[in-house]
Amino acid sequence: MTADRGLHNLLLWREAAHKSEMAELIDQGERLRLVGELMQHWGEQRRQLGLEASLGSQMGTIMEWKGAAPRTGSSGARILVSGAGLDHAAAEVDASVAELDRRDKRGATLAKLAELRYVHQVTIREQMREVGLAEDADRTYRNWVKALHLQVFAQLAARAGRVRQQTVRRVAMRLACNIDAT
Incomplete structure (x- = not known):
């Protein structure tokens, strides 16, 4: 994935987070x-990546480059980024x-539909069959x-709400002057 595509996706995510705060002003179609x-x-x-979110081992890098990998230029950055998992x-x-999958039976069905539709890209008829809809239920689908x-x-x-964005703890700090007593 190019840097431009990654930036575009990050901007899409930020736009979605902003629009979720302004949900009353956005029409449902948008x-x-x-x-x-x-x-x-x-x-x-x-x-492309599956659920893997790992970086290569140091020994794998040594074996690939027959010694230490170069630390300058674009090649060093490419090593660190490849295989790092899903973007934000x-x-x-x-x-x-x-979260939908864990919620209830309907949520599990919706999660299954999401996997079939977007990850596996099966046909609409196959999605309907797997979810349990009738063959002629296009509107229901x-x-x-x-x-x-x-x-x-x-x-x-809910995940991008104002509460999730706070990183400062809002509790009073206590002085730990007698640490040996604990």
């Missing part, structure tokens, strides 16, 4: 389009889908996809 783009990005990331936007969508997007949007909004 929300669904935005979440659809994020879900497609999540599917691409999962297809895709990781947030992944966490939202996992579209309603399920809409519900999926709205639920993921709600999860993203």
Whole structure:
């Protein structure tokens, strides 16, 4: 993935977080389009990287470069970035889908639909069959996809809320003057 594409996805994520705060001002169609783009990005990331989030070992780097890897230029940065897992936007969508899966039976069905639709990219008929919808229930399928997007949007909004962005602890600090007594 190029740096421009990564920056574009980060900007998409920030736009979604901003728009979730302004949800009353955004029409539902725009929300669904935005979440659809994020879900497609999540599917691409999962297809390319899977759930792996590891960096290469030092011994693997030594074996690959027959000694220490170069520390300057673009090649050093490429070593650190490759295989580092999902980017921030895709990781947030992944966490939202996992939260749906843990919620209840309907949430598990929506999470399964998300996996089938965006990660595995199976046909609509196969998605309907796996989820348990009738063969001729096209309208019901579209309603399920809409519900999926709205639920993921709600999860993203909850995860990107003002409470999650605070990093400063809001409690009184206590003086630890008698540490030996504990």
